[in-house]
Structures are given as C-alpha cells and as structure tokens.
Amino acid sequence: MRVLLSKPGLDGHDVGVKVLAHGLKEAGIEVHYTGLRKSIEEIVNMAVKINADIIGLSILSGTHLVLAKKMKEELQKRNLNFHWVVGGNIPAKDIDELKKIGANEAFATGTKVSEVVLYFISIEKNKN
Amino acid sequence: MKSKTAKEMNVKPVFNESGFEINPVYTADDITNSSTHNEMPGxxxxxxxxxxxxxxxxPFTIRQYAGFASPEETNERFHFLIRNGQTGLNVAFDLPTQCGFDSDDPRAFGEIGRVGMSIDTLDDFEIAFKNIDLDKITVSLTINGTAIILIAMYIAMAEKRGFDISNLRGTAQNDILKEFIGRGTWIFPVDKSVKLVVDTIEYCAKYVPKYSPVSVCGYHIRESGANPVQEMAYAFCIAKAYTDGALQRGISIDDFASRLSFNFDIYGNLFEQIAKFRGGRRLWAKIIREDYKAQKDSSCWLRMIAGGGGGGLTKEQPENNIVRSAYYALISALSGTQTMALCSYDEAYTIPTEHSAEISLRTMQIMINEMGICDTVDPLGGSYYIEALTDKFENAIREEMKTVDNWDGIINAVSTGKIQESVSKQAYEREMGMQKGNIPKVGVNIYTRNEESREVEFHPYNQLAADMQIDKLKIIKEKRNNAKVNECIENIKSEALNNKNLMPSIIQAVKEYCTVGEIVNAMKEVYGEFKEPIFF
Known part of the structure; x- marks a missing residue:
C-alpha cells in the first residue's frame, strides 16, 4: 500500500503529519510526504504520479472544509477516484461535514497513531 | 558529605527529558566548582x-498573544488588553500575511484573517495601531518570512506620526531559521532568508537602536520535538548565525548584541527547565564575551520571553491546563524571565475566549501580587540540585552546539534537513511514549475519566471581513500612485540583485502603499524560493 500524506493550504503545523508518517513507515506501509504549502492540484498531481492508494490531508488552521471542497472539485474535474482522508484540528461537527463533502474519513487531533494505521490497513484489506 | 546516586541508595534510576541521571539527593559537594558561589545577579x-x-x-512584562481577523477588530482587542493592565502587545498575523500573499491572491482564499490579522498595506497597519501610544506599549510582531516588510511598516508608521525612530521600541520575531525547523512560514532559500534578517539587524543598529529586530525562538524547535538541551543549543546556533552575518557587515558586536532577544518554551520537569535557563544564560554570556569579544555587559544578556508551551497542554480535562500554566509561570519567574506569556487553558482545541485569556493574565498577576515572587532575585540560587543541574546544562548545551558544527553549521543543517529529521524522529518517540503510557500525562494516560469530548472551536470564518479586506485593497490599489509603486518595486529588485540592504527600499515601498505580496514577489524574482527537504 502506498500512502501520500500532504499539507494543503498555508498551514505550517507539520509535527502531527510527520509523526503519522513515522508510524505508517514503522507499520511497513510505503509513505510519501508532499512537504508544506501545497495546492490541492499539486497534491493530486503527486498522488497520480506515485499511484497512491490513499491521500491524507493534514490541516490544523481551521481551513479543512474549504480545502476539502477544493479536493472534491479537483477529483471530480479530473475524474479521479482516490480514497482520501483528513486529519487535524477538526471539530466533531465537521467530521460528518467532511464526509458529506466526500472525504472517506476524518481524524481529529488526539487520535492515536495506531488507530489511523489500523484504519489504513483495513482499507487495503477491503480493497483486495 | 557526598551526594548519593540512585544505585547507592537502592532506588530506581531517574532520567530527565534531556537524558541526565538525577540523583536522589544532592549536597554541597556537587557544586564546589560552581561559578555562582561568587556571582551576584546582574x-x-x-x-x-x-x-x-x-x-x-x-516585574516581568506580561505579553499575551492577540490578533483578530481584521485590523479594526485587532485595534479593539488591543485597547481591551491595555485597559486590563497589559503592558506589551504580541501581534498575530494571518497565514497569507505570514507567507507573503495578498488578500486578493487565490492562495489566500479561506485564510484571510483566520489565525491573526490580515495586512496587505501600510493602511492596515495604521488602522490596527490607531490611538495606540507607541511610547507606552511595547509591540511585538510575530512575523518571520515577511518580517522585513512588517518591520518596515512599523518604522514607516512611526515616521509618518512624526515619531523619532531613534527612540522607537518594539520587537519582531523575525527568526527565519527556526521556521525551517518548525512553524514553516519560510519563503526564500535559507541563505537569502538569513541575509534579510541581517538586513534588519544592520538597519536597526544604525537607525532604530532601541528596537529588537530578532527574537530567536527555541520555543518552536522544542514544540517540534527537540529536548530542552537541543532547544537552547539550536537557538544559540541560530543566534550565532545572525550575529556572524551582522559582524560581516562591519557592525560591532556591542552595537547590536544587546538587542537580540530569545523566546523559549516551558513544559515538563520544573527543575530541568529552571536549570536550562540558568545554564543557558551563563553559556550565552560566555559565548558573546569570550568568542565575540563583547565589551558591554548588556551585549551578553540573554533577554527572553519564556512562556507556557502549548506542547504541555492537553485537550483532555482542559481545566488541568490552568494548573499546568500556573506552574509554567512559576518556572518562568524563578528562571528570571524578562517577559512572560501563557497559553490559555483552552488553546489546545480552540481560540481563547476573553474569559480564558483573562485567567492567563490573572495567573501571572496572582503570582506577582500574592506570592512574593518579586521580593528577592534568583530565589533558587545556591540550591544544590539547581546549581548542579545548571552546570550540567551549560556543558550539555555547549556539546550539542558542537553537533551542529559537525553538520557544517546551522544554515547547512537546516538546508539539508538534518535538524528537521532528528527533531521529527524525537517528536514521534515522544508521541509514542505518551500513547503507550511510558511518559505519564495526567488526564491523558493516567487519571483519565470518561468525559464528554471537548468541542473543538474556531472563530467562525468571517467571509464578510475577508471580502471587505479585499475591497479595501482594491480601493488602495486604485488610489495610490501606481507609477511610484512600480518604481519602488523595480528598486527593490535592483537592490536585491546588487546585494544591498533591502530595508531602505522596502520602507520607501510601504510608504507608497506597495503590498506585502508585491514586495515578496519582487524578492522571489531575484532570490528564488526554498525547496523543502522531505524528511520524517
């Protein structure tokens, strides 16, 4: 399985996304990370290029709904079907909202790394 | 009487976060060589x-972080804080301002005024600081990637008010090297970024000598995963990089060293933090006097803002954070800080309300007025444990700085991602330690209780304010003298090409209401942009 972790928008908080990257790597999952301040278009380009199974968007500035809508539009526009999840400082009420927009899952801060790893593994299993 | 180790006393060994083994008891023998025996404060x-x-x-200056969507709201908040007895203002900016995008740039969409105030032109600055007496309040600008532009605006605003800038006080964070390690609002390549910081130091040393153009931040490095020794060591390496740059411009060390200040983090072991600051303060003084040959005592001062770190606070049982913050404040005062800021108890999941911000303010005021914290200097001086640990910190920070030398210095270590790599690995280990319960955290992995999960809240995004900001920018772009604007932008490019100090050309540009984005783009054309090394 190949995961692309990304930092869309201008938010510079990257401790969490890097912690998750370490955790996924330790679980034997192939992880790629975009680095900071990527546009949604750049992130999708990279996901296509590496043929990612899952895209993770890490957002802590409160911009998650705006960016999730952009993500949805970008995928629709290009007729792509990626499994994508959002992580970060997300209010409980926005988790459903993110799923309505089109995210497959959303993880609020405080979620254990192991929980996210298990989720990713389960996605892979269901696919096979 | 000799001090005893854990082994001798048959108890379990204890190591602090920096990896020092802590004896169950310390005695006078542990500090026979300590230099503080004959040392008076000052x-x-x-x-x-x-x-x-x-x-x-x-007492120390109380300076809480503030900054709301629009310059108008920010101005209101400033007046509120001042009425409540705050003597310093710490200003937050939104991400487009920090990253160099104007409000009308598509990349600013959804971010205008979200995490701080939005600044496009000098006009916004003038609104935000309306009726704020620049003489009575010290203003600290939390800005890095675009710091040279915002400092230029502050100076330009003062000049326009007829203020003698040789008396202008204030602070800018303006520590770009730590942005590459944590926080992330870098724009230009590392060497060019450092050049811009040095431009501000040189300009201020010559024309605005009471302004503190740089506050070197161990804080964000620690928040990104560094231990207390690394926090100090990396901060000192960064401060040395700026110092070396300034010296290369031919300024004397005594003309600027006293204006450098530091921003440090407090969470974790109480004694370890206090020793960190005391040992660090001694080491920094020695570096400036012995290595840089400073004559003036004030050049050797480690002046700092040290406040409660967000990293220590929890979303679980958030009221516990009020207690944690009170300890952090105590640590800060016992460490001899100049300025203090505390995170609010609800900051782990939301933007502080007026109520929670007031609790932080009162925490510090209770300490000052009820606890006798101001009565005597360095009350822990002479404590066997604290002095022994202080010595240990001085040496350990010095050793850690050598590690950075082995990476060919801080600029190289940051450009190649060496520091980012080691710090992020530690952040992972720390997080795992917390999640597995090896690092105890009350309310998180011990003494937990079933509680309603706290609702994460943000200030609702104010689309109307964002639209107004864009409209305001449009009007200014129409009203200003655009021929002059173009001239100023071309001038910045040519000064950048000729490797000149950009402060004068940027001050001139902001006075003509050039935007932050226009100035950044001119600089990008000449300097290029930083390519982030990807490490985790």
Whole structure:
C-alpha cells in the first residue's frame, strides 16, 4: 500500500503529519510526504504520479472544509477516484461535514497513531 | 558529605527529558566548582539574572498573544488588553500575511484573517495601531518570512506620526531559521532568508537602536520535538548565525548584541527547565564575551520571553491546563524571565475566549501580587540540585552546539534537513511514549475519566471581513500612485540583485502603499524560493 500524506493550504503545523508518517513507515506501509504549502492540484498531481492508494490531508488552521471542497472539485474535474482522508484540528461537527463533502474519513487531533494505521490497513484489506 | 546516586541508595534510576541521571539527593559537594558561589545577579556571566534587582524594580512584562481577523477588530482587542493592565502587545498575523500573499491572491482564499490579522498595506497597519501610544506599549510582531516588510511598516508608521525612530521600541520575531525547523512560514532559500534578517539587524543598529529586530525562538524547535538541551543549543546556533552575518557587515558586536532577544518554551520537569535557563544564560554570556569579544555587559544578556508551551497542554480535562500554566509561570519567574506569556487553558482545541485569556493574565498577576515572587532575585540560587543541574546544562548545551558544527553549521543543517529529521524522529518517540503510557500525562494516560469530548472551536470564518479586506485593497490599489509603486518595486529588485540592504527600499515601498505580496514577489524574482527537504 502506498500512502501520500500532504499539507494543503498555508498551514505550517507539520509535527502531527510527520509523526503519522513515522508510524505508517514503522507499520511497513510505503509513505510519501508532499512537504508544506501545497495546492490541492499539486497534491493530486503527486498522488497520480506515485499511484497512491490513499491521500491524507493534514490541516490544523481551521481551513479543512474549504480545502476539502477544493479536493472534491479537483477529483471530480479530473475524474479521479482516490480514497482520501483528513486529519487535524477538526471539530466533531465537521467530521460528518467532511464526509458529506466526500472525504472517506476524518481524524481529529488526539487520535492515536495506531488507530489511523489500523484504519489504513483495513482499507487495503477491503480493497483486495 | 557526598551526594548519593540512585544505585547507592537502592532506588530506581531517574532520567530527565534531556537524558541526565538525577540523583536522589544532592549536597554541597556537587557544586564546589560552581561559578555562582561568587556571582551576584546582574554580574557576568549572569547565571542568577541579568539585572541586580530583577523584579524588585519592575516585574516581568506580561505579553499575551492577540490578533483578530481584521485590523479594526485587532485595534479593539488591543485597547481591551491595555485597559486590563497589559503592558506589551504580541501581534498575530494571518497565514497569507505570514507567507507573503495578498488578500486578493487565490492562495489566500479561506485564510484571510483566520489565525491573526490580515495586512496587505501600510493602511492596515495604521488602522490596527490607531490611538495606540507607541511610547507606552511595547509591540511585538510575530512575523518571520515577511518580517522585513512588517518591520518596515512599523518604522514607516512611526515616521509618518512624526515619531523619532531613534527612540522607537518594539520587537519582531523575525527568526527565519527556526521556521525551517518548525512553524514553516519560510519563503526564500535559507541563505537569502538569513541575509534579510541581517538586513534588519544592520538597519536597526544604525537607525532604530532601541528596537529588537530578532527574537530567536527555541520555543518552536522544542514544540517540534527537540529536548530542552537541543532547544537552547539550536537557538544559540541560530543566534550565532545572525550575529556572524551582522559582524560581516562591519557592525560591532556591542552595537547590536544587546538587542537580540530569545523566546523559549516551558513544559515538563520544573527543575530541568529552571536549570536550562540558568545554564543557558551563563553559556550565552560566555559565548558573546569570550568568542565575540563583547565589551558591554548588556551585549551578553540573554533577554527572553519564556512562556507556557502549548506542547504541555492537553485537550483532555482542559481545566488541568490552568494548573499546568500556573506552574509554567512559576518556572518562568524563578528562571528570571524578562517577559512572560501563557497559553490559555483552552488553546489546545480552540481560540481563547476573553474569559480564558483573562485567567492567563490573572495567573501571572496572582503570582506577582500574592506570592512574593518579586521580593528577592534568583530565589533558587545556591540550591544544590539547581546549581548542579545548571552546570550540567551549560556543558550539555555547549556539546550539542558542537553537533551542529559537525553538520557544517546551522544554515547547512537546516538546508539539508538534518535538524528537521532528528527533531521529527524525537517528536514521534515522544508521541509514542505518551500513547503507550511510558511518559505519564495526567488526564491523558493516567487519571483519565470518561468525559464528554471537548468541542473543538474556531472563530467562525468571517467571509464578510475577508471580502471587505479585499475591497479595501482594491480601493488602495486604485488610489495610490501606481507609477511610484512600480518604481519602488523595480528598486527593490535592483537592490536585491546588487546585494544591498533591502530595508531602505522596502520602507520607501510601504510608504507608497506597495503590498506585502508585491514586495515578496519582487524578492522571489531575484532570490528564488526554498525547496523543502522531505524528511520524517
């Protein structure tokens, strides 16, 4: 399985996304990370290029709904079907909202790394 | 009497976060060589504090972080804080301002005024600081990637008010090197970024000598995963990089070193933090006097803002954070800080309300007014444990700085991602330690209780304010003298190409209402942009 972790928008908080990257790597999952301040278009380009199974968007500035809508539009526009999840400082009420927009899952801060790893593994299993 | 180790006393060994083994008991024998025996506060190397009387004359400055969507709201908030007895203002900016995008740039969409105030032109600055007496309040600008532009705006605003800039006080964070390690609002390549910081130091040393153009931040490095020794060591390496740059411009060390200040983090072991600051203060003094040959004592002072770190606070049982913050405040005061800021108890999941911000303010005021914290200087001086640990910190920070030298210096270590790599690995280990319960955290992995999960809240995004900001920018772009604007932008490019100090050309540009984005784009054309090394 190949995961692309990304930092869309201008938010510079990257401790969490890097912690998750370490955790996924330790679980034997192939992880790629975009680095900071990527546009949604750049992130999708990279996901296509590496043929990612899952895209993770890490957002802590409160911009998650705006960016999730952009993500949805970008995928629709290009007729792509990626499994994508959002992580970060997300209010409980926005988790459903993110799923309505089109995210497959959303993880609020405080979620254990192991929980996210298990989720990713389960996605892979269901696919096979 | 000799001190005893854990083994001798048959108890389990204890190591602090920096990896030092802590003895169950310390004695006078542990500090026979300590230099503080003959040291008074206010005396080199300033282990005990940079002033002879410290808080007896004046308590530390209380400076809470503030900044709301629009310059207008920010101005209101400033007046509220001042009415409540705050003597310093710490200004937050939104991400487009920090990253160099104007409000009308598509990349600013959804971010205008979200995490701080939005600044496009000098006009916004003038609104935000309306009726704020620049003489009575010290203003700290939390800005890095675009700091040279915002400092230029502050100076331009003062000049327009007829203020003599040789008396202008204030602070800018303006520590770009730490942005590459944590926080992330870098724009230009590392060497060019450092050049811009040095431009501000040089300009201020010559024309705005009371302004502190740089506050070197161990804080964000620690928040990104560094341990307390690394926090100090990396911060000192960064401060040395700026110092070296300034010296290369031919300024004397005594003309600027006293204007460098530091921003440090407090969470974790109480004694370890206090020793970190005392040992760090002594080491910094020695570096400036012994390595850089400074004559003036004030050049050797480690002046700092040290506040409660967000990293220590929890979303679980958030009221516990009020207690944690009170300890952090105590640590800060016992460490001889100049300025203090505390995170609000609800900051782990939301933007502080007026109520929670008030609790932070009162925490510090209770300490000052009820606890006798200001009565005597360095009250822990002479404690066997604290002095032994202080010595240990001085040496350990020095050793850690050598590690950075082995990476060919801080600029290289940051450009190649060496520091980012090691710090992020530690952040992972720390997080795992917390999640597995090896690092105890009350309410998180011990003494937990079933509680309603706290609702994460943000200030609702104010689309109307964002639209107004864009409209305001449009009007200014129409009203200003655009021929002059173009001239100023071309001038910045040519000064950048000729490797000149950009401060004068940027001050001129902001006075003509050039935007932050226009100025950044001109600089990008000449300097290029940073390519982030990807490490985790």
């Amino acid at each position: 005396q080199y190397p300033f282990t005990r504090g940079i002033h002879p009387t410290m808080y007896r004359n004046k």
